[in-house]
Amino acid sequence: MPRRKENPRRQDEAAFIALLRGRGLAVTEQRLAIFAALAASREHPSPEQIFLAVRQKLPNLSLATVYKNLEALRAAGAVSDVNILHEQGRYEAALPGTGAGRSHHHLVCVSCKKVIDLHDERLDSIRVSPRETQGFEVRAVRVQVEGLCPDCRNRPKRRSPLDRKRR
Numbered sequence: 001m002p003r004r005k006e007n008p009r010r011q012d013e014a015a016f017i018a019l020l021r022g023r024g025l026a027v028t029e030q031r032l033a034i035f036a037a038l039a040a041s042r043e044h045p046s047p048e049q050i051f052l053a054v055r056q057k058l059p060n061l062s063l064a065t066v067y068k069n070l071e072a073l074r075a076a077g078a079v080s081d082v083n084i085l086h087e088q089g090r091y092e093a094a095l096p097g098t099g100a101g102r103s104h105h106h107l108v109c110v111s112c113k114k115v116i117d118l119h120d121e122r123l124d125s126i127r128v129s130p131r132e133t134q135g136f137e138v139r140a141v142r143v144q145v146e147g148l149c150p151d152c153r154n155r156p157k158r159r160s161p162l163d164r165k166r167r
């Protein structure tokens with residue numbers, strides 16, 4: 001993308017602050033930092049990864065606080081969780097209008113658990129028949145495509161997932 005990174009981030013932050021205020025939630029330094037870390041990442045990070053990223057800015061932050069805030073932000077609709085196949089929740093920023101908030105599906109590697117966004121209009125148009133939804137009011141249909149990512153396909157021996165988390 002030709003646009004510089006600063007601008008969309010500031011828009012994301014403004015949308016985030018507006019959403020918190022609209023829901024009567026406090027705009028705290030912790031929530032801003034957690035959301036900034038999520039909005040800056042397309043890796044669908046785990047709470048631990050978010051914690052490590054945010055701790056550089058807020059050294060007193062605890063992992064428990066990250067969990068608590070993620071849950072509050074998820075309930076408010078600012079982030080969504082992508083947690084199928086994962087023992088830990090995996091999160092992404094989810095504000096309408098922000099890059100990360102565009103409706104999309106996911107490619108999930110069953111080996112390294114990497115999650116990649118998948119944009120496919122044909123998947124967006126999937127509708128579930130009301131006869132099959134057993135009384136559910138359907139909010140969204142998200143497709144998870146499972147398989148082996150190119151890294152894992154090209155690697156005959158399994159590598160520890162910890163190896164790839166290190167930067």
Ligand SMILES: [Zn+2]
Pocket residue numbers: 109110111112113114148149150151152153
């Ligand atoms: Zn993989």
Ligand SMILES: [Zn+2]
Pocket residue numbers: 044082092104105106116117
């Ligand atoms: Zn995603």
